[in-house]
Amino acid sequence: MGRPVAFFEILSTDAERIRKFYSELFEWTAEADPAMGGYALVDTGAGDDAVGGGIGPVDDAGEAGVKIYMRVDDLDTYLARAATLGGSTVVPPMDLPGGYGRIAVFADPDGNPVGLWQ
Numbered sequence: 090m091g092r093p094v095a096f097f098e099i100l101s102t103d104a105e106r107i108r109k110f111y112s113e114l115f116e117w118t119a120e121a122d123p124a125m126g127g128y129a130l131v132d133t134g135a136g137d138d139a140v141g142g143g144i145g146p147v148d149d150a151g152e153a154g155v156k157i158y159m160r161v162d163d164l165d166t167y168l169a170r171a172a173t174l175g176g177s178t179v180v181p182p183m184d185l186p187g188g189y190g191r192i193a194v195f196a197d198p199d200g201n202p203v204g205l206w207q
Contacts (some may be wrong), residue, residue, distance in 0.1 A: 098157075127145060165192075191206070
């Protein structure tokens with residue numbers, strides 16, 4: 090069985106501008122949360138089974154962009170598998186606040202960052 094897309098993330102050095110852009114373009118709701126450093130959880134309005142996401146700020150333009158997170162059952166196994174196939178770990182496994190699970194990020198052989206969510 091394949092692994093589903095679990096979450097998307099859009100990061101920008103101007104998070105307010107990019108949040109407004111995507112909210113107006115796709116009719117999403119995304120309110121910045123000061124407690125999360127201005128990060129906004131996205132409600133796409135597409136129902137309970139829709140893939141959710143987040144829009145947030147970054148200081149370094151090199152960290153800006155769009156990233157998908159794949160749902161996996163074991164971060165270490167998938168990071169190791171990615172490495173065997175030519176990828177590399179960018180962010181090692183870490184716990185998310187609020188008990189939302191754990192994430193890690195790897196780069197594919199072309200350098201594209203892809204998140205894993207357990």
